Amino acid sequence: MSLSRSPSPNRGGGWSSPGLTAPFDDVGGRSSPRKPYGGEFPFSANGGASSSNVTWASAQAKSDEINGYPSFSTRNNGFFSRNARKLSRSLPSFTRGQRSYAEKEKLGRGRYKESRVRRIAAHIGMMIWRLRLRLMILLASLLAVILFYVTPMHRAYRRASLLGGGSKFVIILAANQGGGVMEWKGPREWAIERDSVKNKKKYAKKWGYDLEITDMSTKKRYAHEWRESWEKVDTIRNCMRKYPKAEWFWWMDLNTFIMEPSYSLQKHIFNDLSANTYRDINDYNPLNITHPFKSPYLDEEARSAVGDGKLSSVDLVIPQDCGGFNLGSFFVRRSTWTDRLLDVWWDPVGYEQKHMEWEHKEQDALEHLYINQPWIRPHTAFIPQRKINSFPMGACGDNGEDQRIHYKEADRDFVVNMAGCEWGRDCWGEMYNFRELSNKLNRTPWEKFKDSISEAIKRRKESKKAAEEEKKS
Numbered sequence: 001m002s003l004s005r006s007p008s009p010n011r012g013g014g015w016s017s018p019g020l021t022a023p024f025d026d027v028g029g030r031s032s033p034r035k036p037y038g039g040e041f042p043f044s045a046n047g048g049a050s051s052s053n054v055t056w057a058s059a060q061a062k063s064d065e066i067n068g069y070p071s072f073s074t075r076n077n078g079f080f081s082r083n084a085r086k087l088s089r090s091l092p093s094f095t096r097g098q099r100s101y102a103e104k105e106k107l108g109r110g111r112y113k114e115s116r117v118r119r120i121a122a123h124i125g126m127m128i129w130r131l132r133l134r135l136m137i138l139l140a141s142l143l144a145v146i147l148f149y150v151t152p153m154h155r156a157y158r159r160a161s162l163l164g165g166g167s168k169f170v171i172i173l174a175a176n177q178g179g180g181v182m183e184w185k186g187p188r189e190w191a192i193e194r195d196s197v198k199n200k201k202k203y204a205k206k207w208g209y210d211l212e213i214t215d216m217s218t219k220k221r222y223a224h225e226w227r228e229s230w231e232k233v234d235t236i237r238n239c240m241r242k243y244p245k246a247e248w249f250w251w252m253d254l255n256t257f258i259m260e261p262s263y264s265l266q267k268h269i270f271n272d273l274s275a276n277t278y279r280d281i282n283d284y285n286p287l288n289i290t291h292p293f294k295s296p297y298l299d300e301e302a303r304s305a306v307g308d309g310k311l312s313s314v315d316l317v318i319p320q321d322c323g324g325f326n327l328g329s330f331f332v333r334r335s336t337w338t339d340r341l342l343d344v345w346w347d348p349v350g351y352e353q354k355h356m357e358w359e360h361k362e363q364d365a366l367e368h369l370y371i372n373q374p375w376i377r378p379h380t381a382f383i384p385q386r387k388i389n390s391f392p393m394g395a396c397g398d399n400g401e402d403q404r405i406h407y408k409e410a411d412r413d414f415v416v417n418m419a420g421c422e423w424g425r426d427c428w429g430e431m432y433n434f435r436e437l438s439n440k441l442n443r444t445p446w447e448k449f450k451d452s453i454s455e456a457i458k459r460r461k462e463s464k465k466a467a468e469e470e471k472k473s
Contacts, residue, residue: 155208165266169265170250171200172251175214189427207265240334248331250331256328257438259412279306314333317333320382321419386408393407
């Protein structure tokens with residue numbers, strides 16, 4: 001066969017390598033050697049192939065033997081290498097819907113597509129990881145709020161002397177003060193006592209104070225009609241023995257109600273006692289007491305209008321109403337001077353000889369001591385009444401509305417005392433009204449929001465009803 005377009009350098013075409021141009025054609029059109037490889041490569045004189053040509057594979061095998069390299073090879077001779085395709089085909093295939101992951105990957109076929117929920121979750125997880133520091137601070141703050149305001153731990157740190165200092169204060173409440181021991185109490189009196197006690201418990205728990213509730217119905221020694229009001233003196237002295245670490249004792253009548261539980265005693269009064277009290281009774285002197293003493297036999301401190309002027313010498317803090325001293329809400333401090341005062345104040349000589357003259361009993365007794373005993377004044381300070389003992393309208397009614405005495409909602413007065421309500425006024429009605437007012441003034445933001453919605457709906461209904469009535473008329 002002639003290869004006219006063959007690149008072979010030999011004349012007539014063909015290649016110089018043996019077996020490439022040999023006529024191996026058979027009838028079926030396939031190339032095959034005329035006879036098997038039987039020996040060495042014979043070459044003709046002109047470099048062409050002899051009649052005993054061989055195949056290319058035979059020549060390559062012969063060349064390998066000549067070069068001295070063995071025909072042994074480890075490639076694809078292992079069990080797993082030779083049978084990898086069979087093993088892969090025998091493995092189970094997993095499908096998701098109609099897709100098979102064992103199939104050859106093609107564009108748009110066999111790829112996993114995430115659901116929208118998984119993508120959103122992954123995005124949120126990435127955002128949380130990026131903001132992990134801020135989230136840790138937020139969680140720590142939330143945990144601190146829960147620990148110190150929801151759990152009882154807030155009482156522990158507010159009681160601590162280095163933090164809140166609540167352990168220095170004791171609230172004293174005589175649970176039977178409204179009815180006395182000579183009179184049976186009705187349902188309204190018990191309701192007043194229940195609300196008053198609940199109010200004091202909530203306040204004391206909030207700020208870490210101690211609350212001492214004395215049941216006066218069991219005190220038989222106070223059953224004498226002339227000494228029934230002196231029990232607060234003995235109660236204060238017993239509380240000082242019971243709470244040896246407390247410093248200030250706050251007496252409160254049963255008819256009192258704390259309107260602003262968010263006020264602590266420290267911040268409201270005692271952190272700046274000099275600004276919240278006055279020593280010279282001439283600043284407000286409804287009893288017209290001559291002050292100070294003019295006697296030349298007294299020392300300089302007793303003749304001074306303000307005593308020694310030091311806060312450490314203040315052991316009694318009381319308000320004044322239109323009639324003089326008011327002991328419905330007052331403070332006494334633990335000291336040697338206070339022990340001496342309580343002993344003299346509790347002396348039976350006073351109530352046995354002056355009970356017909358002293359209408360207000362223990363209050364008149366204290367006023368008598370202040371007027372006649374020079375050692376009382378240097379340790380007594382007065383506090384504006386509306387700081388701890390505001391009156392409702394009707395108390396001290398002869399003077400009308402008094403800016404020094406009567407409760408002001410706009411000023412958010414601390415405590416209300418329904419003093420004298422049993423004499424012609426409704427004690428339960430006043431207690432109920434002030435309790436509801438306190439709840440309204442101290443609503444949380446969420447409660448205010450709900451109330452605003454309720455009021456808006458109510459106004460809308462009223463306006464709609466008025467429009468319908470006007471249309472009918």
